[in-house]
Amino acid sequence: MSASQLVGAETAKDLDEPGRGTSWLRYVAMKAGGSLFSLVMVVLLGFFAFRILPGDPVRSLADGRQVTAEQMDILRKQYGLDQPVIAQFWRYLTDLFRGNLGDSYTYNRPVMELILDRLGPTLLLTGTAAALSVVLGLWLGQRTAWRRGSMFDKAHTGIALTLWSVPTFWLGLLMLLIFGGTLHWFPTGGMVTAGSTATGLAYVWDVARHLTLPMLTMVAVVYAQYLMVMRASLLEEMSADYLVTARAKGLREDQVRRKHAVPNALLPTVTLIFLTLGGLIGGAVTVETVFSWPGLGYLTFQALSAPDFPLLQGTFVVFSSIVIIMNFFADILYRVLDPRLRTA
Amino acid sequence: MPRLEFVDLSVIYRTQTTVGPGELTAVDGVNLVVEPGSTLGLAGESGCGKSTLAMSVLRLLPANTRTTGKILLGEENVPDLGWGRLRAVRWTEAAIVFQGAMHSLNPVRKVRDQIGEALLIHASGDRAKYKEEKVRDSRVAELLKLVDLSPAKGNSYPHELSGGQKQRIMIAMALACEPELIIADEPTTALDVVVQAQVLQVLGDLVASRGLSLIMISHDLSVLAATCERIVVMQRGKIVEDGPSAEIMRNPQHPHTQALASAFPLIGDPASRLRLPSYAAPEPSGTTSGGQAQGHANDVVLEARNLTVTFGGRGGATNAVDNVNLSCRRGEITALVGQSGSGKTTLARTMLGLQRPTSGAVYYDGNPLKHRRKDLKSYRKAVQFVLQDPSAALNPKHTVYEAVAEGPRLHKLPGDEREIVSRALRRAELNPPERYLATIPQELSGGQRQRVVIAGALALDPEFLVADEPVASLDASVRADILALLLKLKCESGVGALVITHDLGLAWNIADRVVVMYQGKIVEEGPVEQVLLDPQHEYTKKLLSVVPTAQVAADLDGAK
Structure with a gap:
């Protein structure tokens, strides 16, 4: 290449031309690899963490009953607890691959079956609560940011932060007391009325009535974080130069907000939403317990009070896997939303 | 073609200081006429009010500002316009090429859509045809060609373009609705000298070939001299010097103009x-490069x-x-x-x-x-x-x-x-x-x-x-x-x-x-x-x- 070619008019244009980034396949493979590694760690932790816990499961199983040493040995043998830890671990791994999480001590049923039974109610509760709080939080977040300093802003951030700082169980009990106990507007526990044989719409109506209080409790506690993050990231975007460009072009104020500011402000919020969705299911433990909601959280609570190791192991692995999978989705979605990541 | 005139314009920012609310006069009683088809350079240091003056033309100043005086764009006084009329005026009568090639484009939208957006919101009257996506797309391609970019570049996101390319996208966007006045606010400041020359070339050619009026803002007198017929120098909100470019470059009168000029020395000028x-380096002590090289050769x-x-x-x-x-x-x-x-x-x-x-x-x-x-x-x-x-x-x-x-x-x-x-x-x-x-x-x-x-x-x-x-x-x-x-x-x-x-x-x-x-x-x-x-x-x-x-x-x- 001669010197004059080197410094042609196009030099600078080509010199600092940014290159294309990694391919989709590569990106997904990388993120999936990372998630898989986390899952393996969870499986390992799930086994060993519960072995370190103090307490002899067989003794607590037999708690309050007259049992002979022989009977204890039989129980140990039945659950494989007489074998060395390494052998137990091997069995745990091979079973896990076959989708078998062992048998619950307290329910005498396969853990997998129990978890699948309870997964539906949990997904129903956390799904509706998450959807509602995300919509509410993001909507209020952008309104408060756009009208920063107004009464609307002050009132809403105030209310949201108060609810956010209230203990979940306390708020749940208060709701129970007022709307369930005193006013009798809603049932106080469970997912369906005991002994009810309703089907079709009547069944849906019954579940919806039972769902209302636990769901509202969850929404009240978590929507604040969506509001605050959306508000903060929109405030940050509001001084951005490209909004001046948009205004100069003649866009209306609400178009400037909807078409330019919000899409950018949503980026950090999306990650947070997915991170908290996983956490929300974990947080269901308190709400489900307070409202006797027959979900995974309630199951975990019961497993903890036993303690029922296979069941705890099972719920632990399921909860953690949900969080990891949610993070994986967040990574993928973030790349879809933010073109800059595609070349990063 | 409209003529732009500032009549005794002042822009005052309300500020919040430690001692309580204060006021800062950014533009102080400016009178200035930009004739149709003329090119004007606005020079000054940061904080002298030159950008504030430019932004006031489309009323883009933040809410904590107050303006007195008149900004006549054609027959209309910009401060008196209703919001609807103002939005219609924006970009169709005057458009701005902003400085931040980095930040003035929305990072998550394709540049083609950002140019098309300007066409779409002003798609009424003569421009009603731009409501159709196909017409709009061909216009965007045409605009990109005007600024020496291949239409395929329109599918890029801002971060995929170089600084010079982004700035040319801004120029293409400004030209979208065929405004008669272009305001370029430090259009090349963040760019390399070579790229800067290229962007100025594109802008200058377009303005000349279409007979547009141009207000170019810069702290660099040589940039202004290269593109504008006339230069106005501002200091602390006031115009301190106003004259033909060549005159200002050769013989600056006001001390502030002289200071600005000295920042960009003529290479080869012994002074x-x-x-x-x-x-000034002392002459005899051997500080010229020849003496220095001898003294410290090794x-x-x-x-x-x-x-x-x-x-x-x-x-x-x-x-x-x-x-x-x-x-x-x-x-x-x-x-x-x-x-x-x-x-x-x-x-x-x-x-x-x-x-x-x-x-x-x-x-x-x-x-x-x-x-x-x-x-x-x-x-x-x-x-x-x-x-x-x-x-x-x-x-x-x-x-x-x-x-x-x-x-x-x-x-x-x-x-x-x-x-x-x-x-x-x-x-x-x-x-x-x-x-x-x-x-x-x-x-x-x-x-x-x-x-x-x-x-x-x-x-x-x-x-x-x-x-x-x-x-x-x-x-x-x-x-x-x-x-x-x-x-x-x-x-x-x-x-x-x-x-x-x-x-x-x-x-x-x-x-x-x-x-x-x-x-x-x-x-x-x-x-x-x-x-x-x-x-x-x-x-x-x-x-x-x-x-x-x-x-x-x-x-x-x-x-x-």
Whole structure:
């Protein structure tokens, strides 16, 4: 290449031309690899963490009953607890691959079956609560940011932060007391009325009535974080130069907000939403317990009070896997939303 | 075609200070007429009100401003327009090319859509056809071709484009609705000289071929002179000088115009060689490059030998610095010139020991630089550095005293710390030092901050300074003062420097030798007069072709 070619008019244009980034396949493979590694760690932790816990499961199983040493040995043998830890671990791994999480001590049923039974109610509760709080939080977040300093802003951030700082169980009990106990507007526990044989719409109506209080409790506690993050990231975007460009072009104020500011402000919020969705299911433990909601959280609570190791192991692995999978989705979605990541 | 007229326009910002609400007059009683089809340059330093004046044309000022007076765009007074009418006027009668090629485009939308958006919202009357996506797309493609971009570039997101490309997208966007007035607010400030010339060319040609009016804002008089017929100089909200470009460039009347002009010296003009308004190198002491070279011919203090720095990447490794040999002599200022991406900053970082070389080595006083902690520490006492942006280089929570005392404290310099700090501040011309000791960076001007950074370097009594674009973020008048300080340090204390810059004028002002870097390689080096007045390499010639030189000025005069 001669010197004059080197410094042609196009030099600078080509010199600092940014290159294309990694391919989709590569990106997904990388993120999936990372998630898989986390899952393996969870499986390992799930086994060993519960072995370190103090307490002899067989003794607590037999708690309050007259049992002979022989009977204890039989129980140990039945659950494989007489074998060395390494052998137990091997069995745990091979079973896990076959989708078998062992048998619950307290329910005498396969853990997998129990978890699948309870997964539906949990997904129903956390799904509706998450959807509602995300919509509410993001909507209020952008309104408060756009009208920063107004009464609307002050009132809403105030209310949201108060609810956010209230203990979940306390708020749940208060709701129970007022709307369930005193006013009798809603049932106080469970997912369906005991002994009810309703089907079709009547069944849906019954579940919806039972769902209302636990769901509202969850929404009240978590929507604040969506509001605050959306508000903060929109405030940050509001001084951005490209909004001046948009205004100069003649866009209306609400178009400037909807078409330019919000899409950018949503980026950090999306990650947070997915991170908290996983956490929300974990947080269901308190709400489900307070409202006797027959979900995974309630199951975990019961497993903890036993303690029922296979069941705890099972719920632990399921909860953690949900969080990891949610993070994986967040990574993928973030790349879809933010073109800059595609070349990063 | 509308005529733009400012009648006794004032713009006042309401500010919130520690002592309560205050007011700041950004534009102060400006009267100015821009005739249809004319080109006007608006010059001044940051904060002089030139951008405020431009933004007021489309009423884009923030809510805490108040305007008095009139802005007549054609028959209409902009401050009196209703919102609906104002939105219709925006972009169709006047459009703005914003400065921040980086930030003025929405990062998550394709540039094609951003250009198309302007067409879509004004798709009424004559432009109703742009409601159809197909018509709009072909118009966008046409606009991209106007600014020398292939229509395929429209599918890019802003981050996929270079600075010059983004700025041309902004120009294409401004032209979308065929406005009759274009306001360009520092359109090339963040760009390299070569790219800058290209963008100005595109803008200038379009304005001329369409007979548009242009208001161009810049702190750089030479940029304005190249594109505008007339230049207006502003200072503290007021117009201080107004006249034809050639006249202002050749014979500036107001002291502020003179200060602005001095920031961009004519290369080849003896009046600005080793000479700044506030300091001139003493003639006889052998500070001319010839004398210097003789006096210190073998006195190389800092040297790079066969230095290569490679940055790995999936797409193959890039040699940011490619087998470079560079020597800096004691008591001499060497200017390392190149455009961004040329590897000059990587070279400087490597010479400071901040970056390990892939091969080759840095020599200090003839000894290779080792990357052990202890060796680096003693090396850093002798070779200090000054960074580009003083606001970012100083810890905002530290007082000036803390900032300057940190170095001596780390190196456990003997003597009274307060005395060392005061002496360093005095050497950096912050007089009297007592006044600055307790201040924090926020309370200082940009120039004062850079002096504090330099004082921090001087506190260690270094033999040599490495300065990375020391004046690039500073205003024109401050630039001259900081350069004068560097020149004075060299002449009076014998502190040599390696100054990294994209600004050939800086080299002409203060350097003894100049080294030109291009794509990681040194393509030309030698005494300033030799390289800048008689460039050999194509790239040096290219750089010189886009900056004001005495030759060009002579041509300009001849043409008159």
